[in-house]
Amino acid sequence: MDKRTFLTWADRNARRIGVKKELVIKAFEKDMTTQTGADTPFEIPDTMHVNMRYSYGGQSRFFREILENKRIMGTRCNQCDKVFCPPRAHCPHCYEKTAWTELKGTGRVLSYTTVYFATSSYIKQVPYIVAYIKLDGTDTAILSNVEMKDIKRARVGMQVKVVFRGQRDGRITDIYFKET
Amino acid sequence: MRKVGVVGIGTTQFRSRWIEKTYFELAFDAVKMALDDAGIAKDKIDCVVYGIYNDFFERQFQPDLFVHDYIGMAPKPAIRVSTGGATGGSAISAGFAQVASGLYDVCLVVGVEKSADCFDYETGKSSPEVLKAISYTADMTYEQPTGRTAAGSFALTTIAHLEKYGNPTEMQMAKVSVKNHRNALLNPVAQSPIALTVDDVMRSPMIAYPFKRFDNCLYSEGSAVLILSSEDVAKTFKKPPVWIRGIGAALDWAVIGNRKDLYSFESSRIAAKKAYAMAGIKDPVDEIDLAELHDAFTGTEIIAYEDCFFCKEGGGGRLIDEGIVERGGRLPVNVSGGLIGCGHAVGATGIMQANEIVLHLRDEAGNRQIKNAKTGLVQSIGGPGAAWTVCLVLERDRI
16 A cells, blocks of 8 residues: 555554554554555554453452552461462462451562563563562462562572562552562 | 274465465365375264464454355354363363264364464564464463563473472483484475484573473464264275274363472373373384373473373483484484474474374385384373363274
8 A cells, every 4th residue: 555545554553453553554554555566465553452350269368468458368278277479369279268467578588580671561671580489377379579689690499578669559569679 | 982083184284374274264275185195075074173372363263164165065063172281182081082982973183273474563573473462371360470482481380390300400301402403304294304413402592491492383374174074984085094093181280389399290190190191102102103292391291202102201401312213213203303303383383293194104105114114103282381181083994
């Protein structure tokens, strides 16, 4: 198609998928304005997008305590006494109810990795550390980020403690860990 | 339970992008190949199982509906299976059950996947957006928001294993990469046939420590199909059947922090044990002639040697150092090139692996044929830290 028709097409599609017009033009200009046969594969800009209001259900208190009170909570099984963090409303072993219990927020890194190539949502933040941390007083491990000046110093067995971000959204990323 | 055999196979080329085909057209190509291979028309099929992993990849939720329509299988019964990277293996397992139970005689198992239609406009690349599509299959409440990637979830286990046993070292992982890329040179459907050196791998950019660029499989697009038949009618097809002698499957704690240990894949150990018990295999190294293991990452292939009982726990690194798993070794692993060399078209991968074994058991693998192969193992794993594993033992009739 000619340049002017293309620009109108790119603009309309960019609006539809919620991407900057310049980026759509960059991705499609060559393919769309070069003369090609009718059977050449034809691509369109597209997206799949759903807005939500997600309920944390029985996990709600965990996220509310972090957001409002900077407290980290686990749950304890009423039957077997195991403590879970991430918390769960029921014990997966006994099928009994659990009760909320406050944790100290200190723990130990069981394993970690440093991410250098990430999804489009995180690619600007690399490199960053993701680790399984066993919080003191719990029987499971929680996945979280560990922030440290020298990321090459990350080790299995590292002692860490929870940090609450200044700006919190009600998501698990409201917390991260640092070395103690 | 009835005996079930593979009587037809078809695998398209695995590529980084099949821009000229939609997912349902790709599936069509592999279905046609499998029907031709079996020497039957489509009306001989009694039921279909679809293995398709990620709905974003196809830009279509419930994509099986539209494959079924396109390949003209209406109104035959069909189900879709989606178990992450293990989707292909699980689809075969579901197809096996359809036939072994006596419910149907001939089952078509169709694995297909696109991925590279996902596109990140900011970087002008597919990969970050493909990873984003994958990230929605991680636990959305506690884990996905941390930015852990698929490679990251397997890296966590690999680091824990390294900490406990001192291997796999980065050098051992590099050797696996070299092996699988090299094996792919002989496979006409492979996406990444590359002659690499250990140095090339060691110098490639870090993706998720300790995995580097060449320690990772690539996303592929492609389709792989096989046809399963009951023993009663298995002899009516063009080629001799390859029997599924053992199947084992497990789904471990998907939130990895709930597991007893982080340093091995319990699902893989259980699946292998069950598959061996069903097939009557006592010494896998002695009785298995070749294996296609799920090498999404080099480190996990090495852990898979242990999980499939090719050696003791902690002994995996030695098998690559000693060349046991090389093409000419005692137990060749991933002669197709595996996911690293041949590619990872997720829903199709487990079926591609099984089809590779079938070629060898039929003596049809051409210049990459493993001589006198009678028994082969497929390991198909998926989900965070190999939550799912399916193992299959395939065997030809002994003449």
